[in-house]
Amino acid sequence: MASTTDVVEALKYTYGVDQVQYLVNQEVVCWNMFQKMKKPLGGRGQFIMPIMVKNPGAWTGLAEGGSLPSNLNPDTAEANFSLTEFAGLYNMSWKLLQDARNSKFAFQTALKMMEEGFRRRILKMINADLISDGLGKLAILPAADDATEITVNSLPSVDVGMVVDVMDASNNTSVLGNSLTVNAVDVPNRTVTLSGAPSGTAATDYMVIQDTVGSGIAYHTNGLLSIIDDANPPGASVGNFGGINRSTAGNEFWKSIVLSNSGTNRALTEDLIMQLEDSVREKGGGSLNAYVSNLAIVRRYHELLREDTYFAMSSPKALDGGSGVGRSGGAQQKGEDGGDGQTIYRFSGNPWHVDPYFAANTIIGMDKKHFYLGHGEHPVPRPVSEIFDGTSFFRQTTSTTFEVAWYWQGQLLSDNPAAGAKIEDVAES
Numbered sequence: 001m002a003s004t005t006d007v008v009e010a011l012k013y014t015y016g017v018d019q020v021q022y023l024v025n026q027e028v029v030c031w032n033m034f035q036k037m038k039k040p041l042g043g044r045g046q047f048i049m050p051i052m053v054k055n056p057g058a059w060t061g062l063a064e065g066g067s068l069p070s071n072l073n074p075d076t077a078e079a080n081f082s083l084t085e086f087a088g089l090y091n092m093s094w095k096l097l098q099d100a101r102n103s104k105f106a107f108q109t110a111l112k113m114m115e116e117g118f119r120r121r122i123l124k125m126i127n128a129d130l131i132s133d134g135l136g137k138l139a140i141l142p143a144a145d146d147a148t149e150i151t152v153n154s155l156p157s158v159d160v161g162m163v164v165d166v167m168d169a170s171n172n173t174s175v176l177g178n179s180l181t182v183n184a185v186d187v188p189n190r191t192v193t194l195s196g197a198p199s200g201t202a203a204t205d206y207m208v209i210q211d212t213v214g215s216g217i218a219y220h221t222n223g224l225l226s227i228i229d230d231a232n233p234p235g236a237s238v239g240n241f242g243g244i245n246r247s248t249a250g251n252e253f254w255k256s257i258v259l260s261n262s263g264t265n266r267a268l269t270e271d272l273i274m275q276l277e278d279s280v281r282e283k284g285g286g287s288l289n290a291y292v293s294n295l296a297i298v299r300r301y302h303e304l305l306r307e308d309t310y311f312a313m314s315s316p317k318a319l320d321g322g323s324g325v326g327r328s329g330g331a332q333q334k335g336e337d338g339g340d341g342q343t344i345y346r347f348s349g350n351p352w353h354v355d356p357y358f359a360a361n362t363i364i365g366m367d368k369k370h371f372y373l374g375h376g377e378h379p380v381p382r383p384v385s386e387i388f389d390g391t392s393f394f395r396q397t398t399s400t401t402f403e404v405a406w407y408w409q410g411q412l413l414s415d416n417p418a419a420g421a422k423i424e425d426v427a428e429s
Helices: 004-014 017-027 094-102 104-130 270-284 295-305
Strands: 035-038 046-054 075-082 084-093 149-151 163-167 175-186 191-194 206-209 257-259 290-293 342-347 350-354 362-366 371-375 401-414 420-424
Touching: 017 104, 046 401, 075 401, 084 094, 084 104, 094 104, 094 401, 104 401, 257 270, 270 362, 270 420, 295 342, 295 350
Parallel strands: 035 371, 257 420, 290 350
Antiparallel strands: 046 075, 084 401, 149 191, 163 175, 163 206, 175 191, 290 362, 342 350, 362 420, 371 401
């Protein structure tokens, strides 16, 4: 019989940095798409980025012996970012841990519970932040729905047992449904059943983790949908991205191109995607190298997005292993070096990434080298026992359970939002 200490050490080893990195790469689709930037925690974990807004120098034609042109001085702005703190908890019963000392099956069950808890309660929420708009939206209502079973417009990021608030999108402070427990999630029909009915809802209202959005608070990272945009992030509590007001004249450099259709969905065309690519080059000076959308868009436009299919008889070789005979790129990638949602689909040679939870009717394209994941001491969430000396892996609770606490500081950053562009109002499958 193994000792409890042996079991705990085995659990800790199983959730070492490499394993957590592997799980992050699988569960957080955009994780590997971004460069990583570590920030020392002095100065409250703040990033200050100088942004060139006016180039130096002058160039002009002149007559023989003419005067030199007047030099033009450069100008910069400062974008300021702060890391957001996150903490996670999940528990395991005394009985499960005791049984794990005596039974291989019980030990495997304990590992599975830890992994599922880490995936669904921690990584899934990080992913929801990164693909949202700074408010950590988990599900969005397409219309008013004051019932316990609520229809949402895309695959919801909620999970059974979670406690959420339903927020008023018109001000991002009014709580229309306070601390409601998720009782059921119907994935095919896109419905979420809550423990109570919200009141006064309207289209675009949304669900968030309880008590993380309100007057003066938004405990979430920046999100792709608000970074790659032509307006400031929604809600005063989120604040302007990087502290730069996009509404101020002269700050157009901080705006992305948004191709919308006034709220009316229309079909995706080659011309529309090429406009997206051109806008990144023209306005952001970048070279688009990644697209992101949800599954419904790929289902509808897969023929437009697939690479050319061809067969060569002169040089036989094994066909590509991904779905779609003769198409390059392979199936969706997994693992430490993959896990970025890359599919077999491309446009203009650039990979198409799919996040099942991504916003409905929306496509973003970006030059990845201008988007970063800033983090503190640890690149991924870690148990507090590995961060603070003298802290145990399991914490005693008031019940017959132990808690495992996790901690992370992170933020999504960009030094050039115009290196990304967005298509809205895209008709889906």
